[in-house]
Amino acid sequence: MKCALCGLMFDGKEGTSDCARCPLVKACRLIRCPKCGFETPAEPEWLRRIFGKSKEETNREIDR
Amino acid sequence: MRESNKLIIVGSPNVGKSVLFNALSGSYATVSNYPGTTVEVLRGKAVIGAIEWDIVDTPGLYSFYPISEEERVARQILVNERSDVVIHVVDAKNLEQLVPLTLQLLEAELPTLLVLNIMDEAEKAGVRIDAAALAEQLGIPVVPAVATTGKGVAELRTAISCYAAPKATSRNLLEYPEPIEKVLDEITALLAPMQSAHISRRALGLLLLKDDAEIMEMIRHSVPEAFGRIMAVVETLWKSLPEPIEYRIAVRQKQEACRLVSLAVASETRPSGFREVLSRLMMNPLTGFPIMLCVLYLGLYKFVGEFGAGTVVNFLEGTVFEGYINPFLINIFTRIIPWAPLRGLFVGEFGMLTLGLRYAVALILPLVTFFFLVFAIIEDTGYLPRLAMLIDRTFKKIGLSGRAVIPMVLGLGCATMATMVTRTLPTKRERVIATLLLALAVPCSAQLGVILALLAGRPRAMLIWAGLVGLVFLLVGYLAARILPGRQASFYIEVPPLRMPKLSNVLMKTYTRVAWYFREVLPLFLLASALIWLGQLTGLFDLLIALLRKPVALIGLPQEAARIFLFGFFRRDYGAAGLYDLNKHGALNGIQLVVACVALTLFLPCIAQLLMNVKERGWKTGAAISVFILFFSFLVAYGVNLVLIALGVSL
Numbered sequence: 203m204k205c206a207l208c209g210l211m212f213d214g215k216e217g218t219s220d221c222a223r224c225p226l227v228k229a230c231r232l233i234r235c236p237k238c239g240f241e242t243p244a245e246p247e248w249l250r251r252i253f254g255k256s257k258e259e260t261n262r263e264i265d266r
Numbered sequence: 267m268r269e270s271n272k273l274i275i276v277g278s279p280n281v282g283k284s285v286l287f288n289a290l291s292g293s294y295a296t297v298s299n300y301p302g303t304t305v306e307v308l309r310g311k312a313v314i315g316a317i318e319w320d321i322v323d324t325p326g327l328y329s330f331y332p333i334s335e336e337e338r339v340a341r342q343i344l345v346n347e348r349s350d351v352v353i354h355v356v357d358a359k360n361l362e363q364l365v366p367l368t369l370q371l372l373e374a375e376l377p378t379l380l381v382l383n384i385m386d387e388a389e390k391a392g393v394r395i396d397a398a399a400l401a402e403q404l405g406i407p408v409v410p411a412v413a414t415t416g417k418g419v420a421e422l423r424t425a426i427s428c429y430a431a432p433k434a435t436s437r438n439l440l441e442y443p444e445p446i447e448k449v450l451d452e453i454t455a456l457l458a459p460m461q462s463a464h465i466s467r468r469a470l471g472l473l474l475l476k477d478d479a480e481i482m483e484m485i486r487h488s489v490p491e492a493f494g495r496i497m498a499v500v501e502t503l504w505k506s507l508p509e510p511i512e513y514r515i516a517v518r519q520k521q522e523a524c525r526l527v528s529l530a531v532a533s534e535t536r537p538s539g540f541r542e543v544l545s546r547l548m549m550n551p552l553t554g555f556p557i558m559l560c561v562l563y564l565g566l567y568k569f570v571g572e573f574g575a576g577t578v579v580n581f582l583e584g585t586v587f588e589g590y591i592n593p594f595l596i597n598i599f600t601r602i603i604p605w606a607p608l609r610g611l612f613v614g615e616f617g618m619l620t621l622g623l624r625y626a627v628a629l630i631l632p633l634v635t636f637f638f639l640v641f642a643i644i645e646d647t648g649y650l651p652r653l654a655m656l657i658d659r660t661f662k663k664i665g666l667s668g669r670a671v672i673p674m675v676l677g678l679g680c681a682t683m684a685t686m687v688t689r690t691l692p693t694k695r696e697r698v699i700a701t702l703l704l705a706l707a708v709p710c711s712a713q714l715g716v717i718l719a720l721l722a723g724r725p726r727a728m729l730i731w732a733g734l735v736g737l738v739f740l741l742v743g744y745l746a747a748r749i750l751p752g753r754q755a756s757f758y759i760e761v762p763p764l765r766m767p768k769l770s771n772v773l774m775k776t777y778t779r780v781a782w783y784f785r786e787v788l789p790l791f792l793l794a795s796a797l798i799w800l801g802q803l804t805g806l807f808d809l810l811i812a813l814l815r816k817p818v819a820l821i822g823l824p825q826e827a828a829r830i831f832l833f834g835f836f837r838r839d840y841g842a843a844g845l846y847d848l849n850k851h852g853a854l855n856g857i858q859l860v861v862a863c864v865a866l867t868l869f870l871p872c873i874a875q876l877l878m879n880v881k882e883r884g885w886k887t888g889a890a891i892s893v894f895i896l897f898f899s900f901l902v903a904y905g906v907n908l909v910l911i912a913l914g915v916s917l
Contacts, residue, residue, distance in 0.1 A: 240675075245778050
């Protein structure tokens, strides 16, 4: 995915690396940009399928 | 006897450093904590070109000016350990963002070799890189690779064994504005006797200029006789520049990175003329602030406030819940549970279903949906980073960098989560100011939505509320920046091209945010109703309300308003929903409504945020922030009430 603020492209898994340290809920489904910290909720796979998109397609669209 | 050759692998997190480490060293590696830290460092051995090499895999590093503990360790390794080759691994998709570190490594005169990893994904994303052109520009070997498949590893081994350090001096690669260059020359001359560091004196000078505490301490020990003079030169430069020096340095490095990438990357798409002009207008303070006000007026006031709250909430709340759902539930529960006190848990004045469920579904859900829809459009157009750049100028004046826009924007979603994000701010001073402002003057999305709903039909009341909260934000931030010690911070962000928002992206983002928020809100609202029910049974609720009645009366609000502050302390949006109910029953006049909105916005953060403040900033700072906010919010509300009444304002 691509961070909407700083533009870094990263894997969703990288954005949950801080979860173990979080004192709040462990499963808030927020993905944090590893560079700037901007948080975005994880897009569910079923929703992606409804819009007929793969992750790569979404990245390319965001890039344009 | 000479030590083995040493190879240090650096790069930002998750760019494939460890995969390359394994590819070069085989499976043998030792993992140990770096002395004095809990950060793990991998060390191994490899035979490359018939020579034995010690290999070090460092923790993630974005910049030579570190923020996190991992970055500090990686930088310490580079500064304190001799290296024969430093491999900088970058994700080829993010070249423009990662090349500044390559430039910093070259400035440090480290024997750098650049690996463009994850080339397969870059190609899929349409990024085509001319590695030879990049190598020529940088004056170092550049190796494209896909470490996970082993592609490029043989070329990398060859490049390591044939490595020859670049002949060009760092000055040839990157020059800074004249005043900085002049001071760097003075510092490098004064650092001449220093022997212990493995990076160039010029790089040490740049880090000193960036107020790097670790490097400062190192130089104080290494050249104590020159330290005073060095710091005098540094401080003179700091005072003479109108903006933070790290900002100037970062901008220069970024400019150079953009230039290099534009020469070597074929697929960079640049915006067309109109978009480029619009982009510049959005970031120019003269035109940018009017554009921002238009976006807020149309997006928040008209769409969220008037349409979302005025039409949709009225229908869901008044017609659906009060007309059908609540009477139906009350009827059912009256039959099932004859004992009134127990029935009250579900369908009483503060019942889990008649109040908690109604607040969550009829009030908060539509408001956050409309808010996040506007937010998703702003995000998908690429306006958000431009807003950050625009606000940076204002933020600098109150001691915050534009980087603080991130927690502030996230605070509009949930201030508790946003407080946690303040740890990404570079200085302690910024973190404290941002935490204070988040707790004081940044309403969460649902709270903002309810306030917009309440004030949507009263433009003058809306202006007074927005003006006051904005003024408090700026004034408190400004005073905090004057009181708290420390230097101004800098900010630089990648600005992507402007684009038309895509409906599918906007809908997906809105849905995922609303689903996340609602999942969090619903159980907590039900719990809040249950706790209030319990408090009513035990008498504790009435006791707390009685304590709040006096200050509430002092700010000119009716006694019934006391409970919304108690609700608000449990959860901000729950308190805002309480205010909505109070106003609906005609308990507030125009002035009281504005005073209540101001007081509730500035009032103590919810319990979760309070605990987060203590966790992130320590109990002393956390408690000081809470005590300040408690008194300050009522003081402001008291003043607003007095002034509005004295002026005879009709709202």
